Amino acid sequence: MPDTVRIETAKAETTTFREVMAEIIQRITEGPWGPGSLLPGEVELAEEFGVSRTTMNRALREVSELGFLDRKRKAGTRVRMAPIRQARFEMPLVRAEIEKTGAAYRYQLVSRDVILAPDWLRERMRLKARARVVHLLCLHFADGVAFQLEDRWINAQALPLATEQDFSAVGPNEWLVATVPFSEVEISFLAQAADAQMVAHLGHAPGDPVFCSERATWWQNAAVTLVTLAHRRGYRMTTRY
Incomplete structure (x- = not known):
């Protein structure tokens, strides 16, 4: 048996x-x-x-x-004798920020170019000589009013798929979050005098102080993107952790 x-x-x-x-x-x-x-x-x-x-x-x-x-x-x-407070960073989506207020979101691509990185950008992102980048200028609207101007550079060597995207329907903010992770982030906040683009797209007067945030991301020591986000008058940023 x-x-x-x-x-x-x-x-x-x-x-x-x-x-x-x-x-x-x-x-x-x-x-x-x-x-x-x-x-x-x-x-x-x-x-x-x-x-x-x-x-x-x-x-x-x-x-x-x-x-x-x-x-x-x-x-x-x-x-621990004293707890250590740690902040976890999630890549923000402007669509979610706008829709959270109850406003209707709309995206517009202003310009798109694939060019050789200018010298200042190569130094800032630690790019190689003759590195190609995708340069995008985009507008984000809340209830039909310009909310944010996005001036973005994407390293084509680190992310060659970016050269194939036209970004006319989906903005680079959402596309990057869905496409590539990040291992390092650097963020700066500054007041910048309104330049011609900010005057034309956000309605600021020339030289007005504009609240801007600059964000650079890397993945495994390779620069992925550098973006400057300029906001309309009266914008307030609030964080909590």
Whole structure:
């Protein structure tokens, strides 16, 4: 008579890693895990919460990235004496910003050129000699009123697909977010005197101070894009973390 093979089916987890995170944070902020406390081991915690070790590891990692825990190999996991606040950056979409206010969004491509990068841009983006770039000037509207002027440069060597896009229907902001990730971001905020383009497209008077943001992104040490965003009069930027 052949041996009987016993097959056991693993019980599905009913607790998510987010629920585990919430409980861990509550124990840190309300007790019993005060500053400097050494947490039980990962296996022990997984058994207590009724989850897999993988789920527990992810929960602990996420709480650590929020700044509450200090995890060291062989030394265990401790509650930080003082939580470290960390800001996570998500690439903003102007369409979402406008529609969030309840306004209707519209996009317009003003100009598109594929050219050799000017000297100042090669230095700024650390491009090679005779590097080609896609230069785009775009307008974003809220309820039919010009909201933002986008002056963008895309490194064609790092992203050759950009030379094949006409950007007439979908703007470079949305296309880049959907096409390429980023590993490094540099952002500057400045007041700039209105130039001819800002006067023509945003309605500023010549020389008016204009709120601008400049953003450069890289992917694995290769420059991807540099953009200057000029805003209409009265624009306010608010951040929260």
